[in-house]
Amino acid sequence: xISQPTKRASIHDVARSxxxxxxxxxxxxxxxxxxxxxxxxxxHAAVEAMGYKMDPLAAGLRQTTRKIIGLIxxxxxxxxxxxxxxxxxxxxxxxxxxxxxxxxxxxxAREERLVERMHVWRVAGTILAPVRSERGAGxxxxxxxxxxxxxxxxxVSDDIYDTVAVDNAGAxxxxxxxxxxxxxxHVTLIGLNEVSRNVRTRASAFKQEAQTICPDMxxxxxxxxxxxxxxxxxxxxxxxTNYPSVVFSLFQKGTLIxxxxxxxxxxxxxxxxxxxxxxxxxxxxxTYPAVxxxxxPISKLADHAFxxxxxxxxxxxxxxxxxxxxxLEPCSLQLRESLVEVPPVRPAEQPQVIQGA
Amino acid sequence: xISQPTKRASIHDVARSxxxxxxxxxxxxxxxxxxxxxxxxxxHAAVEAMGYKMDPLAAGLRQTTRKIIGLIxxxxxxxxxxxxxxxxxxxxxxxxxxxxxxxxxxxxAREERLVERMHVWRVAGTILAPVRSERGAGxxxxxxxxxxxxxxxxxVSDDIYDTVAVDNAGAxxxxxxxxxxxxxxHVTLIGLNEVSRNVRTRASAFKQEAQTICPDMxxxxxxxxxxxxxxxxxxxxxxxTNYPSVVFSLFQKGTLIxxxxxxxxxxxxxxxxxxxxxxxxxxxxxTYPAVxxxxxPISKLADHAFxxxxxxxxxxxxxxxxxxxxxLEPCSLQLRESLVEVPPVRPAEQPQVIQGA
DNA sequence: CCTTAAGAATAAATCGGTTTACATTTGAAA
DNA sequence: TTTCAAATGTAAACCGATTTATTCTTAAGG
Numbered sequence: 001x002i003s004q005p006t007k008r009a010s011i012h013d014v015a016r017s018x019x020x021x022x023x024x025x026x027x028x029x030x031x032x033x034x035x036x037x038x039x040x041x042x043x044h045a046a047v048e049a050m051g052y053k054m055d056p057l058a059a060g061l062r063q064t065t066r067k068i069i070g071l072i073x074x075x076x077x078x079x080x081x082x083x084x085x086x087x088x089x090x091x092x093x094x095x096x097x098x099x100x101x102x103x104x105x106x107x108x109a110r111e112e113r114l115v116e117r118m119h120v121w122r123v124a125g126t127i128l129a130p131v132r133s134e135r136g137a138g139x140x141x142x143x144x145x146x147x148x149x150x151x152x153x154x155x156v157s158d159d160i161y162d163t164v165a166v167d168n169a170g171a172x173x174x175x176x177x178x179x180x181x182x183x184x185x186h187v188t189l190i191g192l193n194e195v196s197r198n199v200r201t202r203a204s205a206f207k208q209e210a211q212t213i214c215p216d217m218x219x220x221x222x223x224x225x226x227x228x229x230x231x232x233x234x235x236x237x238x239x240x241t242n243y244p245s246v247v248f249s250l251f252q253k254g255t256l257i258x259x260x261x262x263x264x265x266x267x268x269x270x271x272x273x274x275x276x277x278x279x280x281x282x283x284x285x286x287t288y289p290a291v292x293x294x295x296x297p298i299s300k301l302a303d304h305a306f307x308x309x310x311x312x313x314x315x316x317x318x319x320x321x322x323x324x325x326x327x328l329e330p331c332s333l334q335l336r337e338s339l340v341e342v343p344p345v346r347p348a349e350q351p352q353v354i355q356g357a
Numbered sequence: 358x359i360s361q362p363t364k365r366a367s368i369h370d371v372a373r374s375x376x377x378x379x380x381x382x383x384x385x386x387x388x389x390x391x392x393x394x395x396x397x398x399x400x401h402a403a404v405e406a407m408g409y410k411m412d413p414l415a416a417g418l419r420q421t422t423r424k425i426i427g428l429i430x431x432x433x434x435x436x437x438x439x440x441x442x443x444x445x446x447x448x449x450x451x452x453x454x455x456x457x458x459x460x461x462x463x464x465x466a467r468e469e470r471l472v473e474r475m476h477v478w479r480v481a482g483t484i485l486a487p488v489r490s491e492r493g494a495g496x497x498x499x500x501x502x503x504x505x506x507x508x509x510x511x512x513v514s515d516d517i518y519d520t521v522a523v524d525n526a527g528a529x530x531x532x533x534x535x536x537x538x539x540x541x542x543h544v545t546l547i548g549l550n551e552v553s554r555n556v557r558t559r560a561s562a563f564k565q566e567a568q569t570i571c572p573d574m575x576x577x578x579x580x581x582x583x584x585x586x587x588x589x590x591x592x593x594x595x596x597x598t599n600y601p602s603v604v605f606s607l608f609q610k611g612t613l614i615x616x617x618x619x620x621x622x623x624x625x626x627x628x629x630x631x632x633x634x635x636x637x638x639x640x641x642x643x644t645y646p647a648v649x650x651x652x653x654p655i656s657k658l659a660d661h662a663f664x665x666x667x668x669x670x671x672x673x674x675x676x677x678x679x680x681x682x683x684x685l686e687p688c689s690l691q692l693r694e695s696l697v698e699v700p701p702v703r704p705a706e707q708p709q710v711i712q713g714a
Numbered sequence: 715c716c717t718t719a720a721g722a723a724t725a726a727a728t729c730g731g732t733t734t735a736c737a738t739t740t741g742a743a744a
Numbered sequence: 745t746t747t748c749a750a751a752t753g754t755a756a757a758c759c760g761a762t763t764t765a766t767t768c769t770t771a772a773g774g
Contacts (some may be wrong), residue, residue: 077436
């Protein structure tokens, strides 16, 4: 709430003070070497003396793009995208860019507007984590505006942009093999039918792998279309008449709901039923039992996306225009107390697949 | 990865196409009324025809500040600051600004650099959530650069900037009164001695209120200086020889650790020991028992900070330079299963205060 | 019909840098 | 000492808008 009386120093003020031209100051500041050492010294002294800081936005005015990278995520509240943003911020700065973070708030319409915003801001490149998939409105607009970019997370592959995502299918298959090894023959997958394809991919990959390596494994899929609110009720209803030896939750909150539902109905975990979750988080190591989970390599995701984008930005005039790359980052499995060898066999129940409303 | 062949249309192109001057186009676009309707129509038609979008950064070049508001938070991974950022993003856009979100990654040195970045970006105002407090490096630099701003969250009051924070003391006192009412006479507070003063404020306010309204209440304070890793061990050690009727966790993760530690040692919650946490989150309603918690009014915090900042920006030339305002937003209490009336009295133990290493 | 003031439109300056095109030094070879 | 190329330096154009100072219209009043 203070009024700034003194006008900010410009590059011309520095030039005058140093006794050289503005062009020379510009060269010195950008590290161009064709400047006599004596003059460079004078410029540095002047800059120091008057505390000059150049305006990075004005600097980019003459270029076609500015030293800015755009990041569009579906939400900022989740740990996942928060970590992505935090990591990318560091990477961008190390590369001399500043990161402009915006959230589409899970709205495709907004996603489209944000893509346009990145365009008018003349960002050097945009990393888009689409609300739905690589076929959403945002990606389309990016293409039609010929923007440089990369896609991340809820994405499979694209003809134009490089894509970087977690290997959902591979991780699910790995869990399937693990559960089979541990003797589990009755698994329940729980998931939410979101706009994002991720959860569905996880489910189908699990089923396929299970089918292949262990045909006698019963796999129930509890996939709810509705809002989360009813999720617990559906699960509870299911557990009234079904007794899986292990539950594999395909989304983070489901893991928590399953754990608390076990407790509510007096099921001991892992003695009565094991639990594995997709997506690891801090609290899973402090619950009792600590929960086994698929760990998504969030930092690596960000690293890879960033390097793909940078390649796109810097190799702009690369005539080859090589085909886009589709990168899948493998997940690791964090084993904790909630998953054990299958308990002694109980009377077999009839296979059954519940498909939510 | 596509190269953009066609140069972007500028305001001059639009002017030429519409058969008027650039100045006229500028007026039409900014809604200045001294333009003949016929010309305005032509401009709009031309804009539409060539898909012109003005460059918001070039537009602000001539002004002393741009239509940008800066937001500096200590981290982006937490739900708390994620929600703050998400809310402010919406508010800023509604007011015609765009929000530039950056994270200081809990580093005061970085916080300082980010304040400087906001300055060179010539933002209209900056909302700073300091790493430490209003007396940190970032706030100091903001003052010495005469920047417009507002402080949020880890902050009490300031002579220059308006401050907006949660009423930590009030909430703690409210919990103290509630626990007293419910008959609890042995409470354990658990907290982490962070750089932020928040947790310490919560502890001392609780003690003071307890002292006042219920002098016979025993209040143990378990405040750990070290990293979180050892926290669980300290708590476990404490519970070996102490039997509080309720634990009040002063930070979110502590709530989870307490809950799981209860289970590990076979303490039934809430029958054997009640639990209340500071800072509510999604998972607390799905655990068993569901956890009672102090709900921080995150959105309101953001709303208030934003309106204070906007007042600062727009009332810039307000000669009165009214004293800064210190706003405390009250918290509510979400009662769930984990807190009950005090169980039948057990043999009294000797009062004791444990102060972590 | 002539003045004159308000109303509209615009050329040019400006913001703070970069880049270009050209001028001036410098230094080594002739 | 002369010559020419390489090394340095700079004025001016430029980026894409806004704003100012000025000119050109228009319309009311005498």
